[in-house]
Amino acid sequence: MPISADRRPTYRGAIIGAGGIARNAHIPAFLQGSGVRERIAIVALVDAAPDVTPLPELAVPLLRSADDLAALGPIDFIDICTPTASHLDLTVWGLEHGYHVVCEKPVAVTGAEAERVAAAARAAGRVVMPCHQYRFNPAWLKVRQWLREGRIGRWYLADFTVHRQFADPGSRPDARPWRGTAGSSRGGVLLDHGTHLIYQLLDVAGDPAGVRAWTGRLLHQEYDVEDTAGVLLEYPDRLATIFLTWAASHRENRMEFVGEAGRIAWVGGELRLDAPGQRERLDYTRELDKASYWRWFASLFQEFVAALDRGEGAAFLDDISRVAGVLERAYAAAGSVAPEHPTPVPA
Secondary structure, rough: OOOOHHHOOOOOEEEEEEOOOHHHHHHHHHHHHHOOOOOOEEEEEOOOOOOOOOOOOOOOOOOOHHOOOOOOOOOOOOEEEOOOHHHHHHHHHHOOOEEEEEEOOOOOOOOHHHHHHHHHHHHHHOOOEEEEEHHHHHHHHHHHHHHHOOOOOOEEEEEEEEEEEOOOOOOOOOOOHEEEEEHHOOOHHHHHHHHHHHHHHHHOOOOOOOEEEEOOOOOOOOOOOOEEEEEEEEEOOOOOEEEEEEOOOEEEEEEEEEOOEEEEEEEOOEEEEEEEOEEEEEHHHHHHHHHHHHHHHHHHHHHHHHHHHHHOOHHHHHHHHHHHHHHHHHHHHHOOOOOOOOOOOOO
16 A cells, blocks of 8 residues: 555665765765655665775764674665675575665576565565666666657667776776676676666567577686677567677767667767657767766665555566566577576675
8 A cells, every 4th residue: 555645654774785886876866866865764884895984974884794784673675786696695685584675787697586586575575676777867768758759660770889998897996897707797798787778678679589699708808707798689570789898999888779760879978869850969968977877876766765655566576587587598599508696605
């Protein structure tokens, strides 16, 4: 039953992992996001790394183990900001301890893992939300609006390209990025950035009939995961292509939708619409700067709060499952199984 506006609770949460994504995106969103800061109270930060220090803007205890949360009184949710290899175990651990869960992407990498999360969420009666924050990228919202309005007619070809020179180093720019190590990341650029593009395409195209893929390591031999990947999502009447690399000469994002009546293109910070009788150019450079990413998370966390108010998270579980299914099919098509889940480590 929905909660009335005058009885809305404040949800108490703990952040697990004090790396770059927590410091630069999650925490600013919790503290500054409209509709979030009024409803969320972060009461603890958990990180066992010996060099982690408390955050001045977050006046909460720094705990070394998630098991220590029990001493802080009732906690409604945990926010998992740790490397990918720990996502599945921490999510299930949180659910088994009665917490709702927000988790960085991907939550699951195979259909079996997604079902494990869903079973644990149903058993606990708790919500699990994946951090699919690119849905709230303002340029992407405009693309979706134009597609929904039929501005280019029926679209039949989509092409997404992401160029990076290396894996994001996170908060440790002087060390080998954890995203380049299978023990922490479980996979390379396909799992890391590709997850975002997969759920974006699923939102506008639905589940693909076929998935083809190639993965390889072209430049970064110090990584033990792929630094480059290509994926084809096949549909009866359209095709979507994804190309991702950490081996480029420069940083660039490109996106294009080709339709029977025109074209939508996103190059750098500019979004373009070209169709008979209509031509638009919109500059999203400022909104796409990394300093603005926290705003996307604020919108995501608004949805999380709304789901907690409703007590309903089935759509999130379906989202996790669909993305995991495409990831599993892509790695299999590339000639390997989906990245193996590592041996669990204590929270």
